[in-house]
Amino acid sequence: MADHNENFAPSAEHLKAQQPSGDGATKPDQPPQPTETASVSSSSRDTKREASWPSVLFYIHLNILGVYGIFVLFSHTSLITCVFTFLLTLFGILGVTAGAHRLWAHRTYEATALLRFTLMIFQTLAGQVTRNATERFGKRSALLDCSKSCLQKLNRKAHWGSIYDWVRMHRLHHEKFRTVDDPYYSDKDFMHAQVFANIRKLSPRQEQLLAAVDMSDLEADGIVMFQRRFYWAMYLVLFVLLPINAPLEYWGDTVQAAIFVAFSLRYLIVLNVAWLINSAHFVWGLDKNHKQSDSNMVFVVTKSYWPQYHYLLPFDYQSGEFGNYGSGCTTAFIRIFAAIGQATKLQTITTEAVKRGLTMAVDSGRPIVE
Ligand SMILES: [Zn+2]
Numbered sequence: 001m002a003d004h005n006e007n008f009a010p011s012a013e014h015l016k017a018q019q020p021s022g023d024g025a026t027k028p029d030q031p032p033q034p035t036e037t038a039s040v041s042s043s044s045r046d047t048k049r050e051a052s053w054p055s056v057l058f059y060i061h062l063n064i065l066g067v068y069g070i071f072v073l074f075s076h077t078s079l080i081t082c083v084f085t086f087l088l089t090l091f092g093i094l095g096v097t098a099g100a101h102r103l104w105a106h107r108t109y110e111a112t113a114l115l116r117f118t119l120m121i122f123q124t125l126a127g128q129v130t131r132n133a134t135e136r137f138g139k140r141s142a143l144l145d146c147s148k149s150c151l152q153k154l155n156r157k158a159h160w161g162s163i164y165d166w167v168r169m170h171r172l173h174h175e176k177f178r179t180v181d182d183p184y185y186s187d188k189d190f191m192h193a194q195v196f197a198n199i200r201k202l203s204p205r206q207e208q209l210l211a212a213v214d215m216s217d218l219e220a221d222g223i224v225m226f227q228r229r230f231y232w233a234m235y236l237v238l239f240v241l242l243p244i245n246a247p248l249e250y251w252g253d254t255v256q257a258a259i260f261v262a263f264s265l266r267y268l269i270v271l272n273v274a275w276l277i278n279s280a281h282f283v284w285g286l287d288k289n290h291k292q293s294d295s296n297m298v299f300v301v302t303k304s305y306w307p308q309y310h311y312l313l314p315f316d317y318q319s320g321e322f323g324n325y326g327s328g329c330t331t332a333f334i335r336i337f338a339a340i341g342q343a344t345k346l347q348t349i350t351t352e353a354v355k356r357g358l359t360m361a362v363d364s365g366r367p368i369v370e
Helices: 012-018 053-075 079-105 113-124 131-140 150-157 163-175 190-194 204-212 222-229 231-250 255-282 297-304 306-312 329-339 352-364
Strands: none
Touching: 053 255, 079 113, 079 163, 079 231, 079 255, 079 329, 113 163, 113 222, 113 231, 163 204, 163 222, 163 255, 190 255, 222 231, 231 255, 255 306
């Protein structure tokens, strides 16, 4: 059985280290107060984010094809393709939640090489394309401009939505939570955080901050770096060709089902779920003004104060991406692999003191460490 630290007690330094730079109680409509470093510029020009038109066009097409996939799902799709699509979707989501988020971004547990390899394959099935990748793709026409150095260019440029790039963006999101430097910042509403933040270029300052994120732990992980290097090839084979080819080749389903359901609809679902990880705090209670709190202490942790919990104590493996706690398929997945010895050192906190601390932090607007 895995080393299951149910009563893991964080030190004050640990809590401070995990604390986002934006005050956890800062209201979204307050002027952002980014924390500056001497080397990072701060003019409005450096924080301005323009639309990434390749991203906009890409996501418009994906939405149209994916929505049409819903019609095909109920009219031209066999049951086995539905099951196949469901499994690929589930694996892709687990790759982002159990892998990129809880394992690699927050180190909430440790995993053997076998589990890390499995999660790396799953994360590739999420097929995320970062806005940087679409910008590069649009500017450089990387695939069309396939000259003699094409493979070298792709290796160097096309990291796309690899674990490494996902984690770097998510760490910046935590570090600059609720400031203009947060890549998923929105001073308006959920739609801006979920959609518009994902189709804008990063500001010059965000690019600088992103380059400064400490990624040394992932750089020491051979599986992560292997995926980063060959992401473009794995993306084409595992994410594009396999889901389209399998229904046609192995059980003779229609071309429509393969393209619009197994690929487009699945892509649309996984992408939106993955985006939701960074914008979920808008849905599951940003602050007391958005959602009424409950006097039940369990509900404090599981629902109303979830953003305060995850953004202050992100190392708890049971803290679900979508406002749940201790339940959900990702937590079950980690526990199953812990039971067979593939996941170890699961970190969590169950003390009443933390729950009381959360309540006080929210009521007083002061950080939990105080
Ligand atoms: Zn997180």
